[in-house]
Amino acid sequence: MRLPTPSPSTLGALLVPALLLSACSGEVSVGGGEPAAITPDALEAELTSNMSGDDVDQFDVACEGGLDPEVDATQDCLITFTGDGSVTGVRLVVTDVQGEEVEFDQVLFVPAEEVADGVDRFYTDQGFTLDEVTCDGELIGEEGETTTCDITSEAEGDVQVEATTTSVEGLVVNFDLTVVS
Numbered sequence: 001m002r003l004p005t006p007s008p009s010t011l012g013a014l015l016v017p018a019l020l021l022s023a024c025s026g027e028v029s030v031g032g033g034e035p036a037a038i039t040p041d042a043l044e045a046e047l048t049s050n051m052s053g054d055d056v057d058q059f060d061v062a063c064e065g066g067l068d069p070e071v072d073a074t075q076d077c078l079i080t081f082t083g084d085g086s087v088t089g090v091r092l093v094v095t096d097v098q099g100e101e102v103e104f105d106q107v108l109f110v111p112a113e114e115v116a117d118g119v120d121r122f123y124t125d126q127g128f129t130l131d132e133v134t135c136d137g138e139l140i141g142e143e144g145e146t147t148t149c150d151i152t153s154e155a156e157g158d159v160q161v162e163a164t165t166t167s168v169e170g171l172v173v174n175f176d177l178t179v180v181s
Contacts, residue, residue, distance in 0.1 A: 038067040039066050040062075040063040040064070040065060043066070043077060044061045047063075050106075058082050060079070062077065063075055063076070077089070086114065087111055088172075090108055090109075091108075092106055093105045108141030108171065110173045115135045116134055116135045119163065128156055131155075133149055134152075136149070141165060148162050148180070149161050164177075
């Protein structure tokens with residue numbers, strides 16, 4: 001199958017409308033003595049308070065669990081645009097714990113299923129008939145990061161593409177596709 005190479009702006013628009021996550025790091029006070037895990041509700045509130053833009057009320061934030069107050073502890077949260085159901089992930093990584101204060105970095109990622117949906121929509125809109133698109137993993141929202149996706153198509157033949165992050169604008173992770181086999 002011969003697939004065109006999309007522009008990054010075309011694919012980025014498929015994933016999430018523009019919204020800014022105004023901080024790349026955060027800090028939560030856990031209160032009283034030894035720090036305990038930060039609850040999902042507290043993480044969701046922190047992320048929501050860092051969001052800005054015209055559509056901020058059209059996003060839902062859900063964290064899978066709490067964040068342990070230990071350096072390098074992680075927790076994934078998903079930000080869903082209620083308009084179309086598209087999702088961007090935010091991985092919280094604890095960088096420092098000082099008494100009751102827990103500091104963490106925020107790393108954007110696009111879940112594998114969302115990358116696959118974007119790839120599928122792009123090629124389907126180009127007139128290709130695809131049976132299935134699966135991606136090996138999430139796409140980290142840092143320039144140059146990659147994930148590989150397998151496209152299965154009885155009509156067109158099977159192919160593998162690599163998605164490479166080209167830029168990040170708010171919660172939009174723009175990426176290029178390159179056919180690798």
